[in-house]
Amino acid sequence: MNTKKELQVSAIENGTVIDHIPAEYLFQVITILGLDKSKNSVTFGNNLESKLLGKKAIIKISDKFFEDEEINKISLIAPHAKLNIIRDYKVAEKKIVESPEKVIGIAKCMNPKCITNVEAVTTRFKVINNSPITLKCHYCEKITDHKNIEIV
Amino acid sequence: MDNKSLVSIDDYTKEEILEVLARAAEFEKNPNCSLLEGKVVASLFFEPSTRTRLSFETAINRMGGRIVGFTDSSSSSVTKGETLKDTTKMVSNYCDLIVMRHPIEGSARYASEVSDVPIINAGDGANQHPTQTMLDLYSIMKTQGTLENLNIFMVGDLKYGRTVHSLLMALSHFNPTFHFIAPPELEIPRGYKIFMEKNNIKYFEHTEFNDIINDADILYMTRVQKERFADPLEYEKVKNVYILKNDMLSNTKDNMRILHPLPRVNEIAVDVDTNPKAYYFEQALNGVYARQAIIAKALNL
Numbered sequence: 046m047n048t049k050k051e052l053q054v055s056a057i058e059n060g061t062v063i064d065h066i067p068a069e070y071l072f073q074v075i076t077i078l079g080l081d082k083s084k085n086s087v088t089f090g091n092n093l094e095s096k097l098l099g100k101k102a103i104i105k106i107s108d109k110f111f112e113d114e115e116i117n118k119i120s121l122i123a124p125h126a127k128l129n130i131i132r133d134y135k136v137a138e139k140k141i142v143e144s145p146e147k148v149i150g151i152a153k154c155m156n157p158k159c160i161t162n163v164e165a166v167t168t169r170f171k172v173i174n175n176s177p178i179t180l181k182c183h184y185c186e187k188i189t190d191h192k193n194i195e196i197v
Numbered sequence: 198m199d200n201k202s203l204v205s206i207d208d209y210t211k212e213e214i215l216e217v218l219a220r221a222a223e224f225e226k227n228p229n230c231s232l233l234e235g236k237v238v239a240s241l242f243f244e245p246s247t248r249t250r251l252s253f254e255t256a257i258n259r260m261g262g263r264i265v266g267f268t269d270s271s272s273s274s275v276t277k278g279e280t281l282k283d284t285t286k287m288v289s290n291y292c293d294l295i296v297m298r299h300p301i302e303g304s305a306r307y308a309s310e311v312s313d314v315p316i317i318n319a320g321d322g323a324n325q326h327p328t329q330t331m332l333d334l335y336s337i338m339k340t341q342g343t344l345e346n347l348n349i350f351m352v353g354d355l356k357y358g359r360t361v362h363s364l365l366m367a368l369s370h371f372n373p374t375f376h377f378i379a380p381p382e383l384e385i386p387r388g389y390k391i392f393m394e395k396n397n398i399k400y401f402e403h404t405e406f407n408d409i410i411n412d413a414d415i416l417y418m419t420r421v422q423k424e425r426f427a428d429p430l431e432y433e434k435v436k437n438v439y440i441l442k443n444d445m446l447s448n449t450k451d452n453m454r455i456l457h458p459l460p461r462v463n464e465i466a467v468d469v470d471t472n473p474k475a476y477y478f479e480q481a482l483n484g485v486y487a488r489q490a491i492i493a494k495a496l497n498l
Contacts, residue, residue: 160303184303
């Protein structure tokens with residue numbers, strides 16, 4: 046990485062950088078991770094140039110380290126996101142958000158007649174397409190596409 | 198999950214489909230037996246479905262089993278607000294097998310996960326109705342001698358008709374050629390077209406219902422339902438287009454048979470009933486044998 050490059054979002058001392066978020070999903074990622082309610086200092090940039098995505102978003106959260114389960118939630122709408130774990134201004138660890146084969150208890154089925162929307166049933170989906178992410182309900186077998194993904 | 202349950206037609210492999218069809222043929226030869234002697238089957242119909250229920254109850258009776266259950270949810274504890282989970286758990290304590298019809302989609306899969314005994318799905322909303330599919334396959338096998346390489350024509354409501362979708366999935370194991378005849382409003386959903394393209398299954402779409410059916414081995418008719426149309430005028434335009442009349446059958450193949458999941462309204466004219474190619478009433482009888490075979494498989498008998 047070119048260290049001379051001017052950072053478009055200022056560096057953090059400790060915490061997590063989430064990079065390569067599709068620009069249109071920045072605010073959804075913020076909501077899903079509950080960053081709108083977070084007490085940590087959060088900085089973000091949107092519509093930044095990206096070779097991979099065209100336009101991307103980046104979020105930096107100080108003193109916050111995510112559990113795998115939380116990362117799993119991001120992958121539903123930002124399957125190519127990359128996480129950099131920052132300690133003392135340096136990248137201590139990189140994580141790639143990989144879309145899971147199954148999504149359990151995270152998303153809502155978009156079919157109002159599905160049993161998961163009628164009774165207290167943990168939702169289960171098979172990921173049938175990675176980009177855009179498309180889920181097939183294990184119960185009613187209906188498709189929930191990425192535009193309709195709602196997080197439980 | 199109990200893998201002896203039959204919730205979706207996809208739960209059966211090609212080999213299992215053929216195994217159950219062969220078993221159904223045995224039950225047709227000898228319908229009465231005592232395989233279910235000493236067994237109790239719960240028949241839980243959360244919504245009424247006379248044909249399916251009587252077919253199951255006939256199958257169970259012919260096999261010597263006993264039946265407990267209810268015929269619609271107003272006579273069950275559902276009216277007191279009991280959840281499906283609790284009803285299923287309670288009933289699975291009492292019986293050896295549950296046959297379940299429920300208006301909510303995915304209910305049968307969920308019940309199969311909370312139940313200690315196998316579940317046979319007798320229809321879960323617009324989702325699956327695998328025993329109907331098995332009786333359709335049995336009817337095709339019986340009339341054509343094979344399931345392989347057939348020209349299957351499906352007519353009517355191909356968008357919402359769950360029997361059409363499940364039959365399409367099941368026949369995909371057997372190198373079919375599909376012809377879909379429907380108004381644009383009721384055409385086969387995109388998901389199924391993608392499925393067929395991925396699996397190299399030949400299909401053709403038509404809006405005209407005419408002599409193209411002369412190529413058919415199986416003509417699968419369905420009801421065009423008024424309530425599917427947002428605009429009543431649109432329904433009026435198409436309702437009489439997809440009616441099968443006896444004179445349309447004169448140049449069809451000798452082996453061709455007409456299937457219909459029933460109930461019929463007006464989509465098959467009454468003058469077709471006496472044509473030897475009309476098969477829909479025998480098809481309904483085949484449901485008993487197919488269900489006997491499915492029950493035997495679920496209980497490993």
